[in-house]
Amino acid sequence: xxxxxFSKLELLKLSLKYSKLNLKCTLEYKFDRFFTTLxxxxxxxxxxxxxxxxxxxxxxxKGWQMNEMFFLYSFLFLSYCIFIFLFTGIxxxxxxVYTGELDRYLIRPLGLLYQVISARVDYCATIGHGAVGxxxxxxxxxxxxxxxxFRNIVYxxxxxxxxVIIQTSLFMVSSCFSFWAVRTTNLRNLIFFNSxxxxxxxxxxxxxxxxxMLIFAVPFAFVSYFPSEYFLHKPDxxxxxxxxxxLTPVVGIIMFTLVYIFWxxxxxxxxxxxxxxx
Amino acid sequence: MSLIEVxxxxxxxxxxxxxxxxxxxVQSLLVPEYKLKRAVDNINFSIEKGEMVGFIxxxxxxxxxxxxxxTGILSPTSGSIMMGGLSPHKDRKKNASRIGAVFGQRTQLWxxxxxxxxxxLLRYIYRIPEKKFEQNMEMFNDLLGIQEFMSQPVxxxxxxxxxxxxxxxxxxxxxxxxxxxEPTIGLDVVAKxxxxxxxxxxxxxxxxTMLFTTHDMLDIEKTCKRMIIxxxxxxxxxxxxxxxxxxxxxxxxxxxxxxxxxDRIDLPAGVELxxxxxxxxxxxxxxDEIQVSGLIAELTSKYxxxxxxxxxxxxxxxxxxxxxxGIDFDKGISGDSKKSLSEQYCVPC
Numbered sequence: 134x135x136x137x138x139f140s141k142l143e144l145l146k147l148s149l150k151y152s153k154l155n156l157k158c159t160l161e162y163k164f165d166r167f168f169t170t171l172x173x174x175x176x177x178x179x180x181x182x183x184x185x186x187x188x189x190x191x192x193x194x195k196g197w198q199m200n201e202m203f204f205l206y207s208f209l210f211l212s213y214c215i216f217i218f219l220f221t222g223i224x225x226x227x228x229x230v231y232t233g234e235l236d237r238y239l240i241r242p243l244g245l246l247y248q249v250i251s252a253r254v255d256y257c258a259t260i261g262h263g264a265v266g267x268x269x270x271x272x273x274x275x276x277x278x279x280x281x282x283f284r285n286i287v288y289x290x291x292x293x294x295x296x297v298i299i300q301t302s303l304f305m306v307s308s309c310f311s312f313w314a315v316r317t318t319n320l321r322n323l324i325f326f327n328s329x330x331x332x333x334x335x336x337x338x339x340x341x342x343x344x345x346m347l348i349f350a351v352p353f354a355f356v357s358y359f360p361s362e363y364f365l366h367k368p369d370x371x372x373x374x375x376x377x378x379x380l381t382p383v384v385g386i387i388m389f390t391l392v393y394i395f396w397x398x399x400x401x402x403x404x405x406x407x408x409x410x411x
Numbered sequence: 412m413s414l415i416e417v418x419x420x421x422x423x424x425x426x427x428x429x430x431x432x433x434x435x436x437v438q439s440l441l442v443p444e445y446k447l448k449r450a451v452d453n454i455n456f457s458i459e460k461g462e463m464v465g466f467i468x469x470x471x472x473x474x475x476x477x478x479x480x481x482t483g484i485l486s487p488t489s490g491s492i493m494m495g496g497l498s499p500h501k502d503r504k505k506n507a508s509r510i511g512a513v514f515g516q517r518t519q520l521w522x523x524x525x526x527x528x529x530x531x532l533l534r535y536i537y538r539i540p541e542k543k544f545e546q547n548m549e550m551f552n553d554l555l556g557i558q559e560f561m562s563q564p565v566x567x568x569x570x571x572x573x574x575x576x577x578x579x580x581x582x583x584x585x586x587x588x589x590x591x592x593e594p595t596i597g598l599d600v601v602a603k604x605x606x607x608x609x610x611x612x613x614x615x616x617x618x619x620t621m622l623f624t625t626h627d628m629l630d631i632e633k634t635c636k637r638m639i640i641x642x643x644x645x646x647x648x649x650x651x652x653x654x655x656x657x658x659x660x661x662x663x664x665x666x667x668x669x670x671x672x673x674d675r676i677d678l679p680a681g682v683e684l685x686x687x688x689x690x691x692x693x694x695x696x697x698x699d700e701i702q703v704s705g706l707i708a709e710l711t712s713k714y715x716x717x718x719x720x721x722x723x724x725x726x727x728x729x730x731x732x733x734x735x736x737g738i739d740f741d742k743g744i745s746g747d748s749k750k751s752l753s754e755q756y757c758v759p760c
Contacts, residue, residue, distance in 0.1 A: 139538075143535075143538075146535065147535045147536065150531075150532055150535050151532070154521060154524060154528055154532060157523075157524055157528065158521065158523045158524060161523045161524070161564065162523075232517075233514075233517055236479070236484050237512075237514075237517070237519055239482075239483060239484045239503065239507075240482045240483065240484065240507050240510060240512050241507050241536055241537075242504045242505070242507040242508035242536070242537065243504065243507075243536065244504070404484070404485055404486040404500065405425075405485065405486055405488070406424055406425065406485075
């Protein structure tokens with residue numbers, strides 16, 4: 134069969150096909166998947182509830198009201214929800230290497246990253262996190278005093294997508310290690326999920342070292358804090374450079390570019406050693 | 412030029428040397444030490460269009476590394492592979508649309524979905540024209556009977572059904588070259604036979620080039636004319652199945668059933684009693700030294716014999732002997748003679 138390049142439209146159609154099959158798989162186990170989704174939702178809601186209970190007693194920290202805190206928190210959930218919906222495969226990549234699924238992808242006439250991304254969608258996590266995000270957003274977007282004009286809406290969307298790309302890049306770094314037959318799942322969970330927990334609060338709460346970590350090392354500050362500050366302009370922002378408010382998409386693109394180079398390097402190494410070392 | 416040309420193909424793996432004990436574990440974490448393992452050592456072969464070739468060799472011989480390089484999953488350390496003018500690794504995507512692969516131990520079907528869903532997805536992945544897709548589906552249904560379980564989730568299929576479905580999935584896009592890795596593993600005799608028949612039919616009808624790696628010698632005997640035996644990374648035999656039988660399968664076993672149980676019998680020189688059961692005796696001899704007719708005549712003149720059968724060794728037995736080092740290949744038999752394996756060397760890096 135003559136091989137010609139896939140057009141963008143063909144790739145999009147194929148992606149939709151994959152998501153449809155994934156949905157069908159999820160629906161095969163409606164009962165179980167429902168409870169998985171519920172479990173994710175409840176787990177996250179509990180942390181929100183704890184935060185609520187604490188905040189009702191403390192009233193405000195560094196001038197942040199409760200609804201403002203929740204607005205900040207909604208960025209984390211919504212961007213994570215979109216990340217999982219689009220890039221589940223990157224989260225599950227080590228498993229693909231381990232089971233040899235990756236080898237199957239390599240003998241198909243499609244790009245590897247495309248297949249990794251398209252092949253899986255975790256609807257449970259998407260809906261579980263998404264629901265929390267939507268609840269937080271809907272209950273705060275009106276009360277935090279944002280004028281939802283065109284400019285702000287565009288900013289919001291760009292910041293959200295930037296946050297998605299930042300989290301994608303973070304996950305992808307640890308995925309890349311799988312190419313060298315190194316399992317980093319736990320290291321990733323340690324770094325990713327703990328930083329994410331930090332990022333649920335305004336970073337000005339933390340000592341300098343943690344702030345620096347959330348800006349330079351695991352830049353979650355650009356996922357939640359700076360986008361929120363763009364809208365809220367709290368006094369604690371004065372510590373940071375104002376330009377940070379606009380950097381979310383830039384940080385995302387730079388990180389992804391670097392990580393993609395790392396990915397290519399990993400793929401090259403994989404093709405010279407395979408997964409035979411597991 | 413042949414469809415597949417492999418020249419001086421070599422593959423080295425870099426292995427992390429693990430030290431013993433806790434101290435050793437810490438040490439190898441901090442100062443990793445590597446050694447190179449040569450999995451494939453300078454092999455050459457070519458395969459013509461439409462050929463069916465069996466790749467055999469003991470575990471760890473380098474078969475799957477070779478197949479991984481042929482399919483473009485791994486890049487060679489040195490040497491070259493040309494498949495119809497393409498390099499499988501460098502032109503991975505282009506090459507991929509022309510090849511198919513069946514891994515008996517792993518499925519490419521979606522575990523929780525009906526088989527039909529995977530086929531539908533493959534139709535998009537390989538951009539199979541509607542008409543061809545339907546023709547192929549019809550043909551596979553006729554030969555493999557996949558229709559009967561098309562709408563069942565894969566997890567509910569029997570191993571035989573799953574394997575049939577997997578083979579159909581790999582052939583759906585009419586690949587020019589198909590790799591079969593243990594295509595009949597774990598199947599019963601009837602199912603095995605059915606799959607072999609199907610594979611032969613596809614080969615005859617579509618002139619598909621096929622490569623098998625398997626431990627089931629019957630797979631090879633029944634489907635392939637040629638086989639390539641790999642051991643320790645080198646090709647030790649590359650020739651027809653008949654030839655190896657002719658050349659190395661010289662021993663014959665005569666099974667004689669006597670009228671009564673005999674404690675001992677007189678045998679001519681060169682005939683060896685290897686086993687006995689009830690009234691049956693198993694006599695082994697070399698067909699170059701002893702004529703069967705002579706032996707039978709001698710036995711029947713001395714004893715009352717009810718039944719006689721002569722069996723020749725299965726290829727499997729010959730191969731076993733080769734693996735165990737009982738047969739040394741002389742240079743005459745194949746283009747690639749056995750070479751001594753270059754020593755595994757250590758490189759601290």
